[in-house]
Amino acid sequence: MHVAVLGAGYAGVAAVRELETALPDGVDLTLVDERETHLVQHLIHRAVRKPDLADRLTIPLSELIDRATHRQARVTGIDPDAGEVDLDDGSLSYDAGVVCLGARTAFYGLPGIEEHATPLKRLSHAGQIREEFDGVSPGGRVVVGGAGLSGVQVAGELATLGRDRNEPPHVVLLEQEDRVAPAFPTSFAAAVADELESRGVTIRTGATVTGADGDTVELETGERVGYDQLIWTGGITGGGAMTGERPTVRANLRHGERTFAAGDAARVIDADGQAVPASAQTAVRQAGVAATNAARVVEHQRDGAGFEPRLERYRFESLGWVVSVGDGTVARVGGSELRGSAARAVKTTVAAGYLGQLGGVESAAAFVREQFGHE
Ligand SMILES: Cc1cc2nc3c(=O)[nH]c(=O)nc-3n(C[C@H](O)[C@H](O)[C@H](O)COP(=O)(O)OP(=O)(O)OC[C@H]3O[C@@H](n4cnc5c(N)ncnc54)[C@H](O)[C@@H]3O)c2cc1C
Known part of the structure; x- marks a missing residue:
């Protein structure tokens, strides 16, 4: 059997990592992305003022995946029911898939x-x-x-x-x-x-x-x-093969018979019926649910069970928000707003935590230095 994750941004990398442990032995796992690197997109505005940081914001995919195989190709079309993907250099088919192709500027x-x-x-x-x-x-x-x-x-x-x-x-x-x-x-x-x-x-x-x-x-x-x-x-709109309006998916993130979608690629309505803001944070959380559901589809197909598999539902629970405004930072944590050094510490912890978790330890250290090296 074969599982494919399309896109290696926040959602794609998180989904692959989950699937690498959740899938039974003998199931092949492919990560498709047109690039060789994962981009830490939520910090790219920093590279406008500090171009030296740019190198630290890309991490080779080979360092992020273990069991999965990276196929470097551009996705040009997807049939989410049949599990068929058109690529610029051929095609692939999957038994269960997760679409994480992000979005384009609208x-x-x-x-x-x-x-x-x-x-x-x-x-x-x-x-x-x-x-x-x-x-x-x-x-x-x-x-x-x-x-x-x-x-x-x-x-x-x-x-x-x-x-x-x-x-x-x-x-x-x-x-x-x-x-x-x-x-x-x-x-x-x-x-x-x-x-x-x-x-x-x-x-x-x-x-x-x-x-x-x-x-x-x-x-x-x-x-x-x-x-x-x-x-x-x-604003954002459908990226890559998902041209036009982003598809809307419900809380189980189902985007077709054998396909789930996570992150900016879809407009997600969560288990409480609320539209979820597109963000790195929500992409990673949705990816966990989408990967679990893809693994359940695989299990279900392998067991030849007659009923629909039981699918997890995504509920948006914000961990808080943090944005940088030049050298300043604004954070919302536990229902209160923080500014100044307390907010900056939150931003640094979140960013360094993400980079560190991916294995980008040097990038994480550079980010911490960059944050505290001024003001
Ligand atoms: C300047 C800026 C600041 C931001 N700040 C924040 C912030 O402070 N906090 C926050 O939570 N979020 C922030 N965001 C939003 C956040 O970066 C996105 O919500 C997040 O990147 C979405 O993750 P994703 O995995 O869905 O998509 P992406 O990270 O965009 O990943 C999509 C992946 O799919 C690949 N891909 C796309 N099309 C194709 C194709 N056709 N074929 C093959 N591969 C393809 C791309 O190469 C990429 O690797 C910011 C975004 C920007 C631009």
Whole structure:
């Protein structure tokens, strides 16, 4: 029998690790990813200000998997009922699978946005954003569209980076909802807004972007906001072979007869009926449930049992949230907001814990040094 995990981000690596121990002997396990490395995506905004960190944010997949085989290929199509996958160099079939292909930046077909704005999803984007920022004239304007986790964090990095200049560029963060970090608790969002403003970021909420040309961003009101650099972090949509809207999956994460989905690849409605925010934290937790369910499908097929296998259900229980805003950090732990060194310690512990758990001990140490080497 054969189990396949598609995508080696947070969800994919977590799912493979679970399956490596959960699957009975004799079942083959394949991890498909177009890259050779796992990207620690939730820290890539850091590489905008600190390019040296970039090397530490990729970890060779060969160091992360044991029993599984990595197939380096691009997924171009999936039949989740039949368990058939089209790859750029062939195909594969599986008896049970977990789709963890992440998401792409959504440009929503807004005229000029994809053409003129730089997204932030891969390390190459972080390099490009840095390069563009270095070319912004003194006192110029940097516009960031979308104030989710990536938007607030990149705006904070750029405002901090600009502080060392004689005439720092103005960083303006546009958000169509009535607050930054709209998918998160209101008190957390208020603390994040406060931290951004204290670092010189201008926040404009209720600002719906409708398009852009080479010099200005257009808002729904008809106002045009001039820019020297434009970054777009306005949302996510289906990535890779999952083009279009991300599929919605229910709490058992079932995406087809023999397929489960975890992480950004799907819009997950949890056991309490709530839509779960896309994040590294939720991707890892969902992967545990999806992997358990894939292993149950295998067991069920091997035993030739007649009934449906009993499937685990995912319930979103937040461990808390933590974002960095330049050298500042805002954390929400146990229902309260923390800022300053206490929050930074939480962020460092979470990030270093993740890297350490993956075996990236050097990366974890570098991250701890980077966090405490300033301010
Ligand atoms: C700048 C930034 C800051 C963030 N900050 C935070 C934060 O502070 N806290 C937090 O919890 N989350 C944060 N996030 C969100 C978090 O990084 C994502 O939610 C998380 O990466 C989702 O994990 P995933 O495994 O679903 O997808 P990904 O990590 O995106 O992994 C998808 C994998 O699939 C592979 N893949 C994709 N398409 C194909 C294909 N067609 N064929 C083969 N392989 C393919 C990719 O190479 C990749 O390895 C941030 C994101 C960004 C961009």
